[in-house]
Amino acid sequence: MISARVAADQTSTFPRFLDLGYPNIERGDGVWLFTTTGEKILDACSGGAMVSTLGHGAREIIDAGARQAEKIAYFYMDHFTNEPQEALAERLIAVAPEMARVRFASSGSEANETALRLARAYHVDRGEASRWRVISPAQAYHGSTMATLALTGRGHTLQEPYAPYLSPHLHIAPSTWRFDPTGQAALDELDARLAEAGPETVAAFFCEPVSGAALPACSPPEKFWHGLEERRKRHGFLICFDEVVTGMGRVGSWFAYQQLPIEPDIVTIGKGLGAGYAPISAVLCKQHVYDAVDKGSRSFDLGHTWDGAPISCATGLAVLDALAGRGLVDRVRERGTRLLADLRSALEGNPLVAEVRGRGFLLGVDLVDLPDDVHANERVEDVAFEHQLLVSSTHSTADGYAGDEVVIAPAFTSTDEELVMMVGRFAEVLSEVSASLGGG
Ligand SMILES: Cc1ncc(COP(=O)(O)O)c(C=O)c1O
Numbered sequence: 438m439i440s441a442r443v444a445a446d447q448t449s450t451f452p453r454f455l456d457l458g459y460p461n462i463e464r465g466d467g468v469w470l471f472t473t474t475g476e477k478i479l480d481a482c483s484g485g486a487m488v489s490t491l492g493h494g495a496r497e498i499i500d501a502g503a504r505q506a507e508k509i510a511y512f513y514m515d516h517f518t519n520e521p522q523e524a525l526a527e528r529l530i531a532v533a534p535e536m537a538r539v540r541f542a543s544s545g546s547e548a549n550e551t552a553l554r555l556a557r558a559y560h561v562d563r564g565e566a567s568r569w570r571v572i573s574p575a576q577a578y579h580g581s582t583m584a585t586l587a588l589t590g591r592g593h594t595l596q597e598p599y600a601p602y603l604s605p606h607l608h609i610a611p612s613t614w615r616f617d618p619t620g621q622a623a624l625d626e627l628d629a630r631l632a633e634a635g636p637e638t639v640a641a642f643f644c645e646p647v648s649g650a651a652l653p654a655c656s657p658p659e660k661f662w663h664g665l666e667e668r669r670k671r672h673g674f675l676i677c678f679d680e681v682v683t684g685m686g687r688v689g690s691w692f693a694y695q696q697l698p699i700e701p702d703i704v705t706i707g708k709g710l711g712a713g714y715a716p717i718s719a720v721l722c723k724q725h726v727y728d729a730v731d732k733g734s735r736s737f738d739l740g741h742t743w744d745g746a747p748i749s750c751a752t753g754l755a756v757l758d759a760l761a762g763r764g765l766v767d768r769v770r771e772r773g774t775r776l777l778a779d780l781r782s783a784l785e786g787n788p789l790v791a792e793v794r795g796r797g798f799l800l801g802v803d804l805v806d807l808p809d810d811v812h813a814n815e816r817v818e819d820v821a822f823e824h825q826l827l828v829s830s831t832h833s834t835a836d837g838y839a840g841d842e843v844v845i846a847p848a849f850t851s852t853d854e855e856l857v858m859m860v861g862r863f864a865e866v867l868s869e870v871s872a873s874l875g876g877g
Pocket residue numbers: 486543544545546547549578579580581645649650679680681682707708
């Protein structure tokens with residue numbers, strides 16, 4: 438039980454949920470979070486947002502940031518470049534050799550919005566200014582800016598009441614076991630959307646190759662990817678992959694697309710690039726995307742104040758060094774198989790569980806459909822806190838594409854013992870929630 442919480446009427450901050458009290462975290466060490474009142478929480482979700490892949494308090498990353506700050510922490514990229522930015526771009530291309538260029542930003546939303554604008558710039562520079570629409574799977578999350586919010590099809594839970602600000606992009610149902618176990622239904626829907634919109638108006642297909650929070654660890658069947666590839670060739674739109682969650686090793690390869698039979702034209706990364714030590718994200722693109730701008734307007738002029746800042750890039754570089762030097766991407770791939778098997782066996786027979794999925798250190802539990810107002814995901818998070826366990830969740834039921842989802846996404850540095858503890862505590866949590874709801 439976590440006793441001390443900061444309530445909305447005890448703070449000058451503007452909390453996300455005004456009815457929720459927030460435990461106050463003072464420090465972290467590995468997968469452990471310590472509150473100001475001395476309680477210890479087991480972090481099974483890399484800081485809660487699948488970010489802290491190296492755990493809390495990673496000395497080499499802290500030192501790298503401090504060393505760069507001693508030299509110079511910040512200047513604006515409009516005027517200069519810097520060695521950490523140059524080196525990090527080169528190192529990213531080395532682990533994503535399919536890509537040719539890198540543009541840095543600070544958050545996942547910024548990276549996705551930049552990707553959207555790059556897709557548009559590509560078509561405009563090639564003389565196809567009619568292309569602007571985006572098609573994307575509905576049960577997704579791509580960020581909180583108005584442009585990225587328009588890409589998710591989660592009308593009930595995320596888009597209302599901002600609908601007047603959102604571009605009318607097009608959506609298809611996600612390829613889950615509910616709607617589309619083969620991948621064909623999504624392809625049929627994609628064809629229908631292309632026909633409705635006119636393929637000459639479509640700039641991009643935008644999706645997560647393996648979903649993060651919205652449908653954790655879910656990826657369409659191979660048939661869908663082959664069909665998408667064929668339609669890209671036929672209709673000339675770009676494919677943008679949002680790897681803000683999955684990039685930088687989360688699913689056991691540097692990028693999730695490296696496990697699929699398709700390569701994106703543009704891919705974004707975020708969370709794991711700074712691993713919680715700097716807010717840094719990036720957009721990578723293939724040579725032909727760069728070439729369109731190179732031969733066209735010769736300018737891709739957008740930016741944010743912190744893009745490519747020395748301290749952020751030096752931190753990203755240290756993260757990449759730690760992942761590579763300690764073989765952590767391989768560990769995630771190899772250890773992830775057992776983690777999924779352990780989670781499945783621990784949750785077996787729990788009537789609250791519809792499906793348990795996993796890839797690497799990204800695991801998702803799809804809860805059975807319950808009435809929307811039960812807010813099953815919130816109950817799971819609350820009871821998890823009572824067990825001093827941090828997991829994350831999404832209230833998806835209201836959108837009609839999936840049950841509520843719970844994410845477990847441990848730091849890559851979690852020990853075997855800690856992983857076992859996460860699974861054990863989580864199974865206890867779900868048993869308790871299940872019993873409180875009548876146990877089936
Ligand atoms: C798949 C995905 N894309 C984009 C974002 C947005 O990233 P940020 O919150 O850093 O803007 C998130 C955040 O959770 C995400 O999960």
